[in-house]
Amino acid sequence: MTDQPVCLTLIVPHQLREEVFDYLAEQTDLVSGFTASHGAGHGADVRLRTAAERVKGHADQTTxxxxxxxxxxxxxxxxxxxxxxxxxxxxxxxxxxEFGTID
Known part of the structure; x- marks a missing residue:
């Protein structure tokens, strides 16, 4: 393993969104921040957990x-x-x- 930067992407079921956000915020030794956006999960491995998701045909997720x-x-x-x-x-x-901030 190296210090090379990587982008870690997590796909989180909507029901776990706040729990995962809180968990990541507690990992201050590893995580300095993150970006989240709404996603719609499609595919054979995606669980449609609610009736609304089954009607829509996709799972509400957070990236x-x-x-x-x-x-x-x-x-x-x-x-x-x-x-x-x-x-x-x-x-x-x-x-x-490359990773940085444009001031």
């Missing part, structure tokens, strides 16, 4: 993205696996070539 060092992303994923076991959070990481 959460954060930039972390690769080793921190690995540590955070280990913590998420322990704290959110069985919740079917989807995730992926991609390398980040």
């Amino acid at each position: 959460v993205q954060m930039i972390l060092a690769e080793r921190d992303a690995t540590s955070l994923l280990d913590r998420l696996r322990a704290s959110f076991a069985g919740t079917k959070l989807f995730y992926w990481t991609i390398p980040v070539a």
Whole structure:
């Protein structure tokens, strides 16, 4: 593992949104911030949990993205696996070539 930055993306069921936000906010040693947006999940592995989702044909989800060092992303994923076991959070990481702030 390296300090190379990665973008960690989490796909969170709508019902877990606030719980995951609170959890990430508590992980101050790894997470300095994140961005969240509304998503609509489609596919064979997506659980349609409510009658409204079954009628719409997609699951209401939240996409959460954060930039972390690769080793921190690995540590955070280990913590998420322990704290959110069985919740079917989807995730992926991609390398980040450049990251910064334009002032």
